[in-house]
Amino acid sequence: MGESKIILDEVVPARKPWGARIAAKDVLTITDLEGQQAVDFLCYDGANPQDRYSATNTVKVQGNIFVSLGSVLYSDSGAALMTVIEDTVGRHDTFALACNAKYYEDLGYPGHVNCTDNFNEQLARFGIAARRGWPALNFFYNTFFDGSNQLLFDEPWSRPGDYVLLRAVTGLVCASSACPDDIDPANAWNPTDIHVRVYPAERRFSMAIAHRVTPDAEPKLTRETGFHTRTSALTSRYVTYAYAVKVSTNTDPSAITHRARYSVSRAPLDKLSSRGSIPFAPTLPSSLLIRVKPSEG
């Protein structure tokens, strides 16, 4: 990391909201200071705050239900808003609604502070109308599906100091809420402070995800290879498509007959297709899965 000045550096107290404008290319870090704390998050096109983060577009384009390293956060209109460039946890919820007053009321806690009211309070500053529930991106919130496709949640995987790093693709309005949920495992029954920091665009970060060799080990970030300086110069504006093709007449779901990777110029969502043809791909059967992984220069 270089010595460039940090633009914003704040501890957000437990149960409290946060919001700010972030310039294009700047990097936002959200850190779970004490571990096991969910951070509900929303971002909007700064030039058109009616166009906001869409879990649907994000999940469909990447072909994976979890946001992690390499995920691009797309808006309702299909514009790329942010890219995840580092992630030390690898488990963040894309499905659940931010907690709201009714959730707590139904469980016997009327008037409980909640993420939806937190968002409404912050977003009013940017002229964004209040809602009864926000479909947010919930960092560190540990949700998953059981065998009958029921959405479940458990204590977060994040440990003290775990973080995500996101680069703004365009100018943004961002808001978050340190989730105040103390009545279930969402925050391990103990809401705690979070930390947000914004680095200027020139600060370089390598794209990386953390691995723990054993459950108690310190997380280790993946590192650039010795070829990075040369290859990144050639590929920083490229998107990698990986696809696997299954012959449709074969009922064995593991019968992947062909795998490949392509890199093409980064394109807006309307130029991508999650089911269909890529400009220079060979002729493909109808069953096609495409994953999108942007490179970070």
Ligand SMILES: [Zn+2]
């Ligand atoms: Zn919440």
